[in-house]
Amino acid sequence: MVEPGKTKFQIDLRRHLREVGENRDLTRLICEIADASKYIVNSIRTGDLGVAGTSNLYGEEQLALDVLSDRILRKRLTNSGVVANMLSEETPDIIPVSSDYEGKYSVAFDPLDGSSLVDVNLAVGTIVSIFEGGNLLQPGRNQVAAMYILYGPRNTLVYSTGRGVHEFAMNALMEYTLVRENVTMSQAGGIYAPGGQRNLYSAGTEAFVQDLEARGAKLRYSGGFVPDINQILMKGKGIFMYPHLKNAANGKLRLIFELNPMAYLVEQAGGAASTGSVSILDLQPQSIEDRAPVFIGCKDDVARAVDFVTRMG
Template identity: 75%
Template sequence: MSEPGKTKFQVDLRRHLRETGVEDNLTHLICEIAEASKYIIHSIRTGDLGVAGTSNLYGEKQLALDVLADRILRKRLDHSGVVVNMMSEEMDQIIPVSTDWEGKYSVAFDPLDGSSLVDVNLAVGTIVAIFPGYDLLRPGREQVAAIYILYGPRTTLVYSVGDGVYEFGMNNLMEYTLLREHITLKPKGNLYSPGGLRNQYTPGVENYVSTLEKRGVKLRYSGGFVPDINQVLLKGEGVFLYPHLKDLPRGKLRLLFELSPMAYLVEQAGGAASDGHQPILDLLPTQIHERAPVFIGCKDDVALAEEMLRTYEGKKDVPAEKGRSVKASG
């Protein structure tokens, strides 16, 4: 008898997508992203860990792996034949691919989230949000699929198209086979992963974290968004937070590339994701690299965060983020 949530049979990704009725173009797109990850993991294992000699739009030095992972994904998406627009966390513009958007998709992605952890051999990942048609600046609830790929001791792919959350593992032939299906979260967890400096926490966040600690919740934080969310999902419990801070009132993580796809996956697993006041998936981005605070994981733990913020801070106006207007290359 198989363990709960695990599959008994070796089913590859493409077969699984077809058998569960995923539309052909979306199946092709998800498989193209999976193919790209094979080249990214090879680059992580064998590639240059130094800087690329360039900076990203946040003024941070780009690692050679950041640039390479971005190029790999963009090339696969560009040649997939099913993508209208794409947008990378490493770029400052939407990249148009096709003027024919009927039956096609637009993709926002973080090619190598947590790349600064590679040189100390910690897990990193790729995060992808998929929207129907040509518009990317829309609430995360309008996604048709979300994916992350974790490059750790094992390479795994976790995805949802709105009918539950599935985990696939890369085997020794570099094929993804189904490991776990219908992943679910408990209402309340025993783990928390807190991002940001504690001395920058606001009163609501400080009281929230103190309440978790008094409850005996264990701190488990890797410094990487993908491995920490993966931990919450696969253990079936916990909460991750990168809140608004005194010096970062909008938090650190990007709404389109990081928060919306992860919120989609966590909600599909029965959890919740909030900026402290409303669901992440209901937030409408007004610019490409918009940030938001996040509390994501077990429903009751996220609801507790919202309650603490209401009690200790109320609803505060957050200063508008000075950023880049949306533009397309070409």
């Protein structure tokens, strides 16, 4: 909490973590990721927008910025002294860092989610999921922390360690200072961000979208997962969806790198995240490549989505 006599803009990330009672090693890890983001910001501003000539584990062509952002994060995590294993969306295997798991953390991350939007100057982000010990193939409910960094008109960092959701903004000195403590969501919202081709929606998803529109919900979709989730969280209302499609029963988004950390943050803010049948955070990953459909946002909106999908498919 902000001390009496101090403005929230005087509270930096490290101090905030200390004041909410977070342990030293997790504080160090989160701050290492925050420091890495400063170099990623510079890479976005000045780096090569071309392709790297390689592909990731999903067979997708990697951009030079993807590879550079991945290297920046991996180097910081390796040298942090508190990481057991790490897993990047850009690499095919879990990367061991230490054989001693005691008191250490395992980290899964998407170093530059939405990187294909950089060349048209739209917002992109870094997404991070943190577990205790050496096992990354756990249900998301076991996360001890999750965070994302949004590179947009302002660079902001949003994190939770199970003690609420907090937003920080990068200042002129490239330090993250507190903007909002304990971000919360309303029960229902008036905006929706629908991913995937609508003509491939199931009957239940299509009926849910029509219900949203009949209720006056406005479509707000950027094509980037981080900015769309950030919009819903910071406005405190709305729902994002990338549902099961007729040609993709598991949707598009990756459970470990994207859905688990965002579901953790949204639930910490009072929202919900579901596949349409079960909570995202209760899914047991079978492999690092797992994907799942998602409805994530205000509790009532997600509950209505689940109802439509359960009844109509």
